Amino acid sequence: MKPTTRWALLFMGPPIALFAAIVVLPTAMALRLSFTDASLLGQSSEWIGLDNFTEAFTNDHVRKSIRITLVWTLFGAVVPPALGLTVAMVLQANSRFAAIMKSALFVPISISLVVVGQVWIWIYQPGDGLINQLLGAVGLESLQEAWLANRSTALYAVFISWAWQQAVLAMILYLAGLTSIPSELVEAARVDGAGQLQVFRRVILPLLRPITTVVLSLIAINSLRNFDLVYAMTQGGPVRETETMPMLVWRILFRQQEQGLASAVSLILFVMTLVVIGGLTWWGRRGSYVD
């Protein structure tokens, strides 16, 4: 054995063993469970082939939660990055505020989703919630709403409170990206007669592409993992209108005790994550000038 191989084993062996035990093996076990009718209650389980997956794709609740998760991921890929980039660009043009804002905005992203959920519950509350109070103050009582209890507003309400935090994440990363763009490049484009919009589309956006890939990947992972906020705000309600896939897996596992079906749904989520991340990586590579 080469000495470096021995050192490599010594260095990597213990952490890899732990990783195998906590991540790799359980993933394999989840795969096996997804082909059985295993239950948390622990009776012996039988091999049932693809039944859990057939069940998942035909069950209305599962299909709905897939739809909710996809809509969430799609909105998540647009709203927070767009907001974050806009504010980052404004801040860069008014650099006096940038430093103060940057430090202040670490508060929203350092707090947990449970706390974020708590605050937004108070904002959406029907009686003395902030939104309804403001609507009342300007005489728009007719628009007041129990935002989190209404089936047609609940999902958007939860999404907005999530986007509130994710937009800051995007902004901070974009601000770092913008400061790394040499101003000569922008100036040169101006001198060549490019308008404001052209500079943005032809110079700034392409140069930000690596950052955009990071922003979109992070936000996509957060979209697809979204459990804490939904649990804290609505637990998936009203009538499952905000039941994301992670929330549904939790419910199938701990309310219905069905390990097999829970594994199947969680693996569908895993595959969705891989597809989204694979697509983003491909998109990011395609557009980069240097590797």
Place this chain on the structure above:
Amino acid sequence: MSTSAAPATPARLTPEGRARAVRRRVGMVLIALFVAAYLVPVAGVVSTSLKTNAEIARRGIWALTGELTFANYVDVWRTANTGRYLINSFHVAIPAVVVSIAGGTLIGYALAKFRPRGGTLIQLVIVSGLFVPPQVLLVPLFTLFRDLDLLNTLWPMILIHSAVGFSICTLVMRNFFDQIPDSLRYAALIDGASEGQVFWRVMLPLARPALAALATLQFTFIWNDFLYPLVFTSARDDVATIMLGLLNVKGQFTVAYGTQASLAVIASIPTVVIFFVFQKHFVRGLLSGALKE
């Protein structure tokens, strides 16, 4: 004052100058809106935590009046397990942060410098851990920890966060050590140092900024985690971490908004402080995972 205000005679401004002035004003309005959108919710929690529950019940959460008092903080400290929650959270976060970073550094270093056969595959498997939804692990791990009799202890969180953290830590540290020239290692080896000494005495001190970035990321992530405590410890309040404690207290004091708000503030202080101290590292940490400089 008057010097920085817009000139009194707009006629003398070129069209370009006027456009710039308009843009600046629109920018200011945008910044003001943005600040309000973030200030109001945060200020709302803090001010609610400083009002008495009676006052809140009478005037509502968002009323701008009322005497300020620390009564809620005293109250939540005495009547809830607040101290216990905090200790539990540190008990999970500190070991898990240390183990995840240590393990990720060792794997990243070995991959970058010893270049073992199969290294690419090892890296691929470990980094793809980033994309495994926690729910996939939850199903088998719940039965595993139940069989090991570790439910309602802090062990599941410590073990899971340590192992799951290897993914990001390996990615960042591999990229970091790739940038350190091999000649440095060879020079130290020729001087008679062992591989272990090279790693410990030469490489690790260089890695301090990357390690600080990871520590910020990992601590925030682990401290704020809610899913694993909910799944593994929800049966016992005295093993709850602070995030689960928040929910427990919410159930216990349903309409005592002031009490809930003060616990939310307490729960947020550690991560807010760490962010203020290490903000630069945080951005670098996030970016270095994916971008090679």
